[in-house]
Amino acid sequence: MADAIVVLNAGSSSIKYSLFALGEKDLSVVARGQIEGLFTSPKFVSKDDKGKVLSEKSWGEGKSLGHEGALDHLVAYLRGELEEHRLVGVGHRVAHGGPDITHPLRVDEKVIAQLEKLVPLAPLHQPHNLAPIRFLMQRVPQLPQAACFDTSFHRTNTQLSQLFALPLEYFESGVRRYGFHGLSYEYIASVLPEYDVKAARGRTAVLHLGNGASMCAMESSRSVACTMGFCAVDGLMMGTRSGSLDPGVVLHLMAQRGMSAEEIERLIYTKSGLLGVSGISSDMRALLASDDRRAKLAVDLYVYRIQRELGSLAGALGGVDSLVFTGGIGENAALIRARVCRDAAWLGVELNEGGNTKGGPKISAENSRVSAWVIRTNEELMIARHTRSVLGLG
Numbered sequence: 001m002a003d004a005i006v007v008l009n010a011g012s013s014s015i016k017y018s019l020f021a022l023g024e025k026d027l028s029v030v031a032r033g034q035i036e037g038l039f040t041s042p043k044f045v046s047k048d049d050k051g052k053v054l055s056e057k058s059w060g061e062g063k064s065l066g067h068e069g070a071l072d073h074l075v076a077y078l079r080g081e082l083e084e085h086r087l088v089g090v091g092h093r094v095a096h097g098g099p100d101i102t103h104p105l106r107v108d109e110k111v112i113a114q115l116e117k118l119v120p121l122a123p124l125h126q127p128h129n130l131a132p133i134r135f136l137m138q139r140v141p142q143l144p145q146a147a148c149f150d151t152s153f154h155r156t157n158t159q160l161s162q163l164f165a166l167p168l169e170y171f172e173s174g175v176r177r178y179g180f181h182g183l184s185y186e187y188i189a190s191v192l193p194e195y196d197v198k199a200a201r202g203r204t205a206v207l208h209l210g211n212g213a214s215m216c217a218m219e220s221s222r223s224v225a226c227t228m229g230f231c232a233v234d235g236l237m238m239g240t241r242s243g244s245l246d247p248g249v250v251l252h253l254m255a256q257r258g259m260s261a262e263e264i265e266r267l268i269y270t271k272s273g274l275l276g277v278s279g280i281s282s283d284m285r286a287l288l289a290s291d292d293r294r295a296k297l298a299v300d301l302y303v304y305r306i307q308r309e310l311g312s313l314a315g316a317l318g319g320v321d322s323l324v325f326t327g328g329i330g331e332n333a334a335l336i337r338a339r340v341c342r343d344a345a346w347l348g349v350e351l352n353e354g355g356n357t358k359g360g361p362k363i364s365a366e367n368s369r370v371s372a373w374v375i376r377t378n379e380e381l382m383i384a385r386h387t388r389s390v391l392g393l394g
Contacts, residue, residue, distance in 0.1 A: 004085035018380040091387030095125035097149030104386040146387040153182030179226030189221040199322035210327035211239035217313040225316040239282035242272035
């Protein structure tokens with residue numbers, strides 16, 4: 001029987017899991033899946049490492065399973081259906097580690113209390129991330145757990161890059177630029193030397209483009225700046241999130257339209273971005289396939305915002321030696337990559353059309369002064385590696 005680690009990523013309406021077997025040197029995926037629609041029409045699917053369906057279950061329309069019910073099912077499934085693996089640890093993705101947590105932590109009551117104090121900094125994410133940790137502490141107290149944070153990778157940012165131009169007391173009380181998608185960026189930093197040693201040692205802009213999107217400036221594989229700031233709605237235009245927004249717009253909506261904080265929150269998190277501008281979809285694939293003028297406008301704005309933010313990151317780094325595309329859109333949308341690279345010609349990026357069409361990994365021309373790459377991210381593996389290390393497993 002092989003030892004294994006489960007990685008959990010709990011959101012507001014879904015719980016994703018990945019099961020990793022512990023090898024002598026690294027970890028290998030045994031199965032992965034999710035329970036989605038927790039409060040509307042719960043559905044569970046689990047697949048092996050080749051994509052073959054291992055188990056499926058649906059609770060029906062209009063049913064509410066909730067996080068606790070979903071975890072009950074998942075724990076029972078792991079115990080009953082995967083008997084050839086012995087579960088020795090659980091790793092969790094946690095949105096916020098605050099200003100002081102710079103590395104993954106083994107979870108105990110003291111750590112949980114510390115993380116719960118950070119809920120006001122990430123009210124839409126932190127409570128859902130912590131719910132499975134509490135649940136497992138109560139149901140399986142002997143099972144060790146580790147928390148891995150999306151903000152920790154950016155704690156190498158200088159104070160200047162984290163400051164807002166507000167009275168300093170706000171910074172000291174936690175109002176600062178934190179940055180997110182850190183586990184994805186950390187994974188890219190860990191594998192970048194395998195693709196381009198110069199990029200790993202130099203100045204790299206990593207574009208994590210998906211339903212949630214951000215960009216990170218790295219110098220010697222360490223975070224220097226991130227387009228996301230105090231919250232995960234800042235920076236780039238996203239699937240349903242607005243990205244950077246003049247605060248005057250929020251004040252206007254409150255004063256002139258009588259919108260509450262909750263209504264504005266829903267607007268900028270779930271009704272904006274690609275969905276809001278196009279009026280069609282938050283899915284880049286659907287927009288690229290559409291002839292609707294608003295779909296084209298949404299795509300144009302998406303690429304333009306990347307161009308603007310890339311200039312900002314180049315300024316923070318004092319130049320760029322390489323670009324890395326990752327995330328669902330970054331890894332799969334060749335047209336978006338091509339447009340971004342062409343817009344970045346002023347930086348010294350020259351696109352290799354054939355390489356880009358094939359999906360890379362290298363998509364820049366041989367004589368391009370700035371290299372460009374497509375690297376598939378693996379946040380779950382990053383969490384599993386951290387969990388193995390933090391819990392001292394193998």
